[in-house]
Amino acid sequence: MPENNNNDVVLRVKDLHVSFYTNQRCNNVLRGVSFDIRRGRTLCIVGESGCGKSVTANSILRLLPDLSRIESGSITYYKEDGTEVRLDQLEKNGKEMRSLRGKDIAIIFQDPMTALNPVYTVGHQIREIIKEHKPGLTKQQLKQESIQDLAEMGIPAAEIRDGEYPHQFSGGMRQRAMIAMGMSCEPKILLADEPTTALDVTISAQIFDLMNGLKRDHGTAIMMITHNMGVVAEMADEVAVMYMGNIVEYGKVEDVFANPTHPYTKALLRSIPVLGKGRNQQLEPIRGVTPDPFNRPKGCQFCPRCDYAGERCETEMPSEEWVKEGHYTRCFHFREVMKDGK
Amino acid sequence: MSSISKGIRRTALDRKMDKIRALEESGKLGTKLTNRTLRKLMANKLAVFGAVMFVVICILCFAAPLFTKWAPTQISLRERMIGPCAEHLFGTDQMGRDIWSRMLYGGRISIIVGLGSALGAALIGVSLGMFVGYKGGWLDAIILKISDVFLSFPQMVLIIIIVALVGQSLNNMIIIFILTGWPSMYRMARSKVLSLKEEEFVQALRAFGISDLKIAFKHMLPNTVGPIVVNITLSTAMFILQEASLSVLGYGVPQEIATWGNIINVITNAGVIRYDWLGYWWMWLPCAIMLILFVLSINFIGDGLRDASDPTQIG
Amino acid sequence: MLNYIIRKLLSMIPMLLIITFLIYLGVELMPGDVMDFLIPMDQLAEMTPEQVDAFKAAKGLDGPMIVRYFNWLKDICKGDLGYSLQNNMPVGELMMQKLPATIELSLAALFISTVLGILLGVISALRKGRLSDNLLTIAGMIGVAIPQFLFGVFCIIIFCLNLKWFPVGQRGTGGLGDELHHLFLPAFVLGISMTAGVMRYSRSSMLDSMNRDYVKTARAKGLPEWKVNLFHGFRVACTPVMVLIGFRLPMLISGSIVIENIFQWPGVGRWFTDAVKTQNTPIIMSVGLFMVLLVLLSSLLVDIFTAVLDPRVKLS
Numbered sequence A: 001m002p003e004n005n006n007n008d009v010v011l012r013v014k015d016l017h018v019s020f021y022t023n024q025r026c027n028n029v030l031r032g033v034s035f036d037i038r039r040g041r042t043l044c045i046v047g048e049s050g051c052g053k054s055v056t057a058n059s060i061l062r063l064l065p066d067l068s069r070i071e072s073g074s075i076t077y078y079k080e081d082g083t084e085v086r087l088d089q090l091e092k093n094g095k096e097m098r099s100l101r102g103k104d105i106a107i108i109f110q111d112p113m114t115a116l117n118p119v120y121t122v123g124h125q126i127r128e129i130i131k132e133h134k135p136g137l138t139k140q141q142l143k144q145e146s147i148q149d150l151a152e153m154g155i156p157a158a159e160i161r162d163g164e165y166p167h168q169f170s171g172g173m174r175q176r177a178m179i180a181m182g183m184s185c186e187p188k189i190l191l192a193d194e195p196t197t198a199l200d201v202t203i204s205a206q207i208f209d210l211m212n213g214l215k216r217d218h219g220t221a222i223m224m225i226t227h228n229m230g231v232v233a234e235m236a237d238e239v240a241v242m243y244m245g246n247i248v249e250y251g252k253v254e255d256v257f258a259n260p261t262h263p264y265t266k267a268l269l270r271s272i273p274v275l276g277k278g279r280n281q282q283l284e285p286i287r288g289v290t291p292d293p294f295n296r297p298k299g300c301q302f303c304p305r306c307d308y309a310g311e312r313c314e315t316e317m318p319s320e321e322w323v324k325e326g327h328y329t330r331c332f333h334f335r336e337v338m339k340d341g342k
Numbered sequence B: 001m002s003s004i005s006k007g008i009r010r011t012a013l014d015r016k017m018d019k020i021r022a023l024e025e026s027g028k029l030g031t032k033l034t035n036r037t038l039r040k041l042m043a044n045k046l047a048v049f050g051a052v053m054f055v056v057i058c059i060l061c062f063a064a065p066l067f068t069k070w071a072p073t074q075i076s077l078r079e080r081m082i083g084p085c086a087e088h089l090f091g092t093d094q095m096g097r098d099i100w101s102r103m104l105y106g107g108r109i110s111i112i113v114g115l116g117s118a119l120g121a122a123l124i125g126v127s128l129g130m131f132v133g134y135k136g137g138w139l140d141a142i143i144l145k146i147s148d149v150f151l152s153f154p155q156m157v158l159i160i161i162i163v164a165l166v167g168q169s170l171n172n173m174i175i176i177f178i179l180t181g182w183p184s185m186y187r188m189a190r191s192k193v194l195s196l197k198e199e200e201f202v203q204a205l206r207a208f209g210i211s212d213l214k215i216a217f218k219h220m221l222p223n224t225v226g227p228i229v230v231n232i233t234l235s236t237a238m239f240i241l242q243e244a245s246l247s248v249l250g251y252g253v254p255q256e257i258a259t260w261g262n263i264i265n266v267i268t269n270a271g272v273i274r275y276d277w278l279g280y281w282w283m284w285l286p287c288a289i290m291l292i293l294f295v296l297s298i299n300f301i302g303d304g305l306r307d308a309s310d311p312t313q314i315g
Numbered sequence C: 001m002l003n004y005i006i007r008k009l010l011s012m013i014p015m016l017l018i019i020t021f022l023i024y025l026g027v028e029l030m031p032g033d034v035m036d037f038l039i040p041m042d043q044l045a046e047m048t049p050e051q052v053d054a055f056k057a058a059k060g061l062d063g064p065m066i067v068r069y070f071n072w073l074k075d076i077c078k079g080d081l082g083y084s085l086q087n088n089m090p091v092g093e094l095m096m097q098k099l100p101a102t103i104e105l106s107l108a109a110l111f112i113s114t115v116l117g118i119l120l121g122v123i124s125a126l127r128k129g130r131l132s133d134n135l136l137t138i139a140g141m142i143g144v145a146i147p148q149f150l151f152g153v154f155c156i157i158i159f160c161l162n163l164k165w166f167p168v169g170q171r172g173t174g175g176l177g178d179e180l181h182h183l184f185l186p187a188f189v190l191g192i193s194m195t196a197g198v199m200r201y202s203r204s205s206m207l208d209s210m211n212r213d214y215v216k217t218a219r220a221k222g223l224p225e226w227k228v229n230l231f232h233g234f235r236v237a238c239t240p241v242m243v244l245i246g247f248r249l250p251m252l253i254s255g256s257i258v259i260e261n262i263f264q265w266p267g268v269g270r271w272f273t274d275a276v277k278t279q280n281t282p283i284i285m286s287v288g289l290f291m292v293l294l295v296l297l298s299s300l301l302v303d304i305f306t307a308v309l310d311p312r313v314k315l316s
Helices: A053-060 A096-098 A122-133 A139-151 A171-183 A202-216 A228-236 A255-257 A261-272 A313-314 A334-339 B012-025 B036-045 B047-060 B099-135 B137-151 B155-168 B170-197 B200-207 B211-251 B262-267 B283-308 C002-012 C013-029 C035-038 C040-044 C049-059 C065-079 C091-126 C131-147 C150-164 C174-212 C213-220 C225-262 C270-276 C281-309
Strands: A007-018 A027-039 A043-045 A067-078 A084-086 A105-108 A189-193 A221-226 A239-243 A244-253 A322-323 A327-329
Touching: A007 A053, A007 A322, A027 A043, A027 A053, A027 A067, A027 A221, A027 A239, A043 A053, A043 A067, A043 A228, A053 A067, A053 A189, A053 A221, A067 A221, A084 A139, A084 A261, A105 C035, A122 A139, A122 A171, A139 A171, A171 A202, A171 C065, A189 A202, A202 A221, A202 A228, A202 B283, A202 C281, A221 A228, A228 A255, A239 A255, A239 B262, A244 A261, A255 B047, A322 A334, B036 C281, B047 B099, B047 B283, B099 B137, B099 B211, B099 B262, B099 B283, B137 B170, B137 C013, B155 B170, B155 C225, B155 C270, B155 C281, B170 B211, B170 C213, B200 B211, B211 B262, B211 B283, B211 C131, B211 C150, B211 C225, B262 B283, B283 C131, B283 C150, C002 C013, C002 C281, C013 C065, C013 C281, C091 C131, C091 C225, C091 C281, C131 C174, C150 C174, C150 C225, C213 C225, C225 C270, C270 C281
Parallel strands: A043 A221, A043 A239, A105 A189, A189 A221
Antiparallel strands: A007 A027, A007 A067, A067 A084, A239 A244, A244 A327, A322 A327
16 A cells, blocks of 8 residues: 555545445455545546446445445545545435535546436536535526536536536536536546446547546546546556456556556456557457356455466465555566566 | 444444345355245245235135035024124124135135136236237227227226126126226236337347247247236236125125125125124124235235346345 | 427327217117107106107207217217206206215325325335335235225224214215315225325335436435435436326226215215116216216326426427
């Protein structure tokens, strides 16, 4: 864990364990996740579906479903005035947690169609959050703010759009409205849960520009969840690769991409085509399938699919090993992996 | 990962979670291989309770001679309206007939009327909905309109009008129930078919050139069995209730045939409560309770089936 | 909006034609001569066969059935519903006497079942899996399993005969207080099975709504739970509940027939069953027609309500 607690860190997650209790079963979805989110930087969490990416984001805002809970670990939010707030210890929908939601930490979801309430106008839904955190504004001022928020996110004719319903918006516009809503109280941290998965490529590029602009202009810390390595390359300052509830590799994006130290990262990088490399690329899909979460491997979760797996991997989960400053991995054989290069 | 997050109020839910987690960690919760629907149904205590009650009442009714020595029609004017005693478990009615015997034999008729009507309505409604709904076109439009007409009558009004037209008899009752019950079955099957029609596996079957009849009944029907069965159970309950209501108004199964409705009906005369007879509770209360228990058991089963057959529900 | 309503009304016309035709078919099939329904009986008795024939010709009763049907329809539109076979009174006039009682009872039952059903359903959904939810669910199922008339009898025995809280049957006559006193029990009994249905549906609708992403968005905005539940969860859940209530109205009307009998309520329902017993065809058919109109009207109301509640419903 990077212990250099410089003032950049706004949110620190440490050894977070989360379990889901559906179907009378217990599923350990997060099994010790640690990372930092820093001011003015983007952390990308990448991994396949079901690996716990979204759960991580929802745990930070305490938006987990009823039949789940944080078992152990900590989530610490560093306020601007220097105080620390242990988010994991706050009451789930209590006053303190609510005062942080939307104001200090905002989240945008994958599908803007379902994330916006279909029966209210977009403007109303933006004003709702402003009203909650800046009480005392007049109706006029509220309306002005919501229109301005929409306009800032590049929505044309914002005065008209403000009074329209979500179903009258296109997918890209909806996501812009969603970001406008998230940014309306100028949060310190923006959690983006696959914000462009439901959108086409050109629209996602515009959304990414928008988010980079926020980072640049407001110093917003962004945590972006994605399953797309291309997005990571484009957006991330830091990257955390997740597999079956663990961060298996964490570091600056240049380091991780240049020197993947975990077999899973390496396999992921090999399985995607690189633009400009021509058509004769050897793409290698990762062999095997993701294990059943109720029937997990005993040791390293990636062991059954790993080329480097040894005896120890079968019985023991590797702990976080520092490769260099700010770059760690969870693999017993990371030196071999590194030596083999990309 | 043993310690639970500190400082948070521990609720009953937390304790339950602890229990599940302890079981999970000791490896006791393996993957169960039995049928999911069956498993969920068994886990639903109300549904199991309902099923047991259903079976018990059915056995009592259909094996009635084993449980009573009296015939339901045997009149004994010397033993009129006597209370429960060793000889007559629930006493006798105003004509000296044994109530318990009438309840059992009457249950046969009520169950047959309810279940038969529901099955008949389902047969007509579902096959129309399946095939015609799948084919579409003018035939579908016409049948849809017909069902619209039926559905725009309040059911009781329609039933009473038809009874007035064709007269009262057991067979007429079942036919009328089927006639008034099929439209909602048809609607349910049709809407299910219309949504299934858009599914890719159906598109694929059509692309293979498989006949419409075969697609409708062989591939789509199995996908709608869940809601159909649920609907049949709930309709059975509804018809049994309606039979009872109708007999109170005097339009049900003819008075001389024992049914649950007709037995309970002693407390009313032409729709008006006979206050002077309310005191003879054994004449109507046991039968009313049996009817309520039976309808309740069907509803429990139907409800359990609905939950169990709905794959989108977890937990 | 007005446009939408007018279009909906126009689209009901073919339906009405079919239904009125069916009802007319019923009139023709019913035992007895049509003439009996059109002229008060005492007058009919004094008419000579020639006069009767002349009347038939004038009314077009000697024409083919389709002509007779349209003549009948024309009369109905003019408000002429024929004459009661029992007391020679015009059916229209009688209907006007009976209608207020039925409307009063049905509206009260509708009110009780809507308010109570939605309230209990939402509470049940918000407390899912808890004791109160389980109790409400079981109570709801028992509510559906008891035949309405039996529930009425139980209530009369408990509340009227033993506790003497309410008068037995009849409609109140002595001012508003007395009327409400008489109205409450029958309305409650009539509303109870619908309450159970509405409660169930509200519960599942609310649960469905509360699982949607927008509820999570609302929480992520920092809204307090009651706002999340009310303005986001419930606001969306109430549309399908309103639709269900609209579609259940016919059941309420069906129920009112039984309840009016049990509680000696002087409304259309009891009048209807009496008419069937005496084979008073003009009344049977008029009431049938009236009830169908009520059902169609309520489905129109549902459409309008949904359009108001849900901006996604297109008005064009």
